[in-house]
Amino acid sequence: MADNPYRPGAAHAPPYLAGREAEQREFSRLLKQTPVLENLVLTGIRGIGKTVLMREALRKDAAENGWLWVGSDISEAASVSENHLVRRLLTDLNTFSADWEYSSSERYPLGFTEVAEHQTIHFDYQTMMTLFKREPGLSSDKIKRILLVAWELMQKHMPDKKGIIFAWDEAQNLADRSEVDQYPLGVLLDVFSSLQSQGVPFMLLLTGLPTLFPKLVDSRTYAERMFRVMTLDNLNYDESREAIAKPLDKVPEQIKNFFNSFSDDIYDLTKGYPYFIQFWCRELYDYLAGTRPDVDEDGAEAEVMERISRKLDMDFFEARWARLTDRQRDLLSIIAQLENSSGEFTVQEIVEGSKRTEQAFSSSHANQMLNSLFAKGLIFKNRHGKYVLAVPLLDQYIRRRITGDDTHKENDHD
């Protein structure tokens, strides 16, 4: 049997990228802007497919349309200071600019005196850093001037290129810190809005968790107008079927049929959440490849599904559950038993729900617990002040734990 084509795992390119057409069209539109007025925020919960959409589809589109692309992951460290941000920007730029000739002698006579006259100075990281350190003023002014020079050089050395996309993943890690007087996010927004208003075609594509956009707007209110926000959702039924079936083009008909017979089940179980689709399909494929079960045998299918479901609980949910305190678990259990547990819910609903259990929560206590769950990445607060679970199908998992069954039941604790 051919190698397993499915790829569960952060940033693993899927065998077939399903759906996301609207998002790709929207990005194409942004690529046609002259001058650049709008940048892009691509947001959604973990595992929804932001990174692979950016890397597999948007990057290609940008290249085909004559844009340079620099991509980075924003680690936690990058959020700490403005200097980190500057180094990030210059490192990104360096991937192209290191080949650009920079004649420094007229513009910057000092500081390069040890360099012999005939030597060519390139606009590489070292040169840019030297300039950065010599320029007077605020970080944002200094980095702005360097990017302006970069744009001048780029027009000379790559006249057929339209501009540069700065594609930053996990951008929710960028944060201003007033207590240490560091505003990397503010600097980033100032620099790009100022350059764009001068007609420089450098565009930001920021990807991150749903906390990203509110953070941008908190830093600079004009961020609201600077970004087009696209929120990725689960794949719909047809897209999910494609994500399941398309990778099987090269396998024997019998296996394809087997997968097709499970297709609806997989959609019901995953609700179209891309990471889970890859997970289920990979397990199913391994199971088929390993044991070649007689699929006509009574009960065989149910047993396979049961096994995979248990493995997903082990691999995905148990570790998260283990990190919680008893009170956090109590609160999540109450949420899991709300009728709208998989959608938005309010503090009030949690308080009401808790009255039906032995662990009543006051609203201030519920709020406090929600904040601690937010810090652990299990809950998001959306723009309307309502809450959603940040981990898909966590509510079903919790109901399985409580009752051994993941369907909603009334008074199941009585």
Ligand SMILES: Nc1ncnc2c1ncn2[C@@H]1O[C@H](COP(=O)(O)OP(=O)(O)O)[C@@H](O)[C@H]1O
């Ligand atoms: N459109 C899609 N079709 C099929 N699989 C997808 C799709 N988008 C994402 N995946 C799969 O889902 C998983 C998570 O994708 P990833 O891009 O890492 O999510 P995020 O960056 O939002 O956390 C990966 O295993 C990936 O292969």
Ligand SMILES: [Mg+2]
């Ligand atoms: Mg990602």
